[in-house]
Amino acid sequence: MSNMRNRFASASVTLAMFSLVAGLVLISKEKAAALLPAATVFGWTQAGGT
Amino acid sequence: VKQARDVRLWIKAVMAYLVGGLFSACIVGALLAAVGAAIKLKGLGGQVESFVLPALALILACRETGWIMFDLIERKVQTEQVWVHQYGVNQSAAMWGFHLGLGFATRINYGGFWAIVIAILTIGSVSFGALLMGAYWFGRALSVLIAPGLFANIRGSSLEIMNHTHAEVCTFKRMQVAGLLWTAIVGLVLAVSQL
Numbered sequence: 001m002s003n004m005r006n007r008f009a010s011a012s013v014t015l016a017m018f019s020l021v022a023g024l025v026l027i028s029k030e031k032a033a034a035l036l037p038a039a040t041v042f043g044w045t046q047a048g049g050t
Numbered sequence: 051v052k053q054a055r056d057v058r059l060w061i062k063a064v065m066a067y068l069v070g071g072l073f074s075a076c077i078v079g080a081l082l083a084a085v086g087a088a089i090k091l092k093g094l095g096g097q098v099e100s101f102v103l104p105a106l107a108l109i110l111a112c113r114e115t116g117w118i119m120f121d122l123i124e125r126k127v128q129t130e131q132v133w134v135h136q137y138g139v140n141q142s143a144a145m146w147g148f149h150l151g152l153g154f155a156t157r158i159n160y161g162g163f164w165a166i167v168i169a170i171l172t173i174g175s176v177s178f179g180a181l182l183m184g185a186y187w188f189g190r191a192l193s194v195l196i197a198p199g200l201f202a203n204i205r206g207s208s209l210e211i212m213n214h215t216h217a218e219v220c221t222f223k224r225m226q227v228a229g230l231l232w233t234a235i236v237g238l239v240l241a242v243s244q245l
Contacts, residue, residue, distance in 0.1 A: 007200050012221050015192070016228060023232055031243065032178060034236045035169055036185045038229040042162030043189025045222040045229075 008048075015044055063143040064194055070147030071187045078153055079170055079183025086174035100244050103165070103172050103237030110161030111230035114223050124158040151187050160226045165233045173240075 019037035027034035090099075112118045129149045133142035149155055153163060166186055170179040193200075 008218055009221055011196065011200060012218070012225060015189075016225050019229075020232075023236075027236060027239070031236060031240050032169075032173055032175075035166075035182060035233060038162070038232050038236075039166050039182050039185040040189035040192070041225050041229040042160065042166060043186040044192055045189075045225050046159055046163060046186075047190040047193040048218055048222050 012044070012048075016041060059139060060198070063139050066140050066144035067147040067194060068191050070144035071151030071191055072147075072184055074148045074151035075153065075183040075187035076180040078151070079179035079181070080176045081179075082167060082170040082183070083174055083176045083179025086171035086179075087176070089171070090174050099172055100241035101238075103168050104234040104241060106168050107165045107230045107234035107237055110165055111227050111234065113161055114226045114230065122158050122161060122164065125155060127156055129156055147191070150190065153183070153186070160222065162226050162229050162233075165230055169233065169237065172237075 019041050022037040023034045026036065109118070113120060129146050133145050136142070137145065153167075158164070163186070166182055170182055173179070
């Protein structure tokens, strides 16, 4: 089961890093659009904690 | 043959779940934005309103770190598991998606959801409201999409897997704090640009 936890944690960190990069790119183009990756992260954590 | 049938059933159910949730999430996002736009039209808020998002995001981030404690406004219910017995796999998957996609209809574990709601209300753009709530739903449905790859070759009952997933609370809280701080920064940038 620790294997599963590692995979889940890795997926979470990957998503967080990807979101950060996407957010940085988006804020330079359209400020409000930079909220989109944060919304995806919020959805991911909500699903995991439900 | 059975495996192929299982894969087809899984794809249909996941698609029904995704579409059902995306539909309700986009409607809720658009409606919230329409409410936000109506508030602006009535001349309420003004420049102070612009700073509501960064302020609230910071407060919610402090809540997730445990520095301050308060209950989130939420309906303390989960979606109806019995639907699968009443309506079958595909229809119940669509109904679960629709129900969870509404956002307000079930439990809200972390403050990020409320930050999104405030962002949609303050920005007041219908298309952006639908897009932002759609992005939230995409993140929520992502775990269902990648579950087969994530849990491949893992031994244990589905209940054990779920329990271990729930044990990731610290990771989720850290991600929430990071997301809320980012939301506060973006909210501040938006507020300052409107001055």
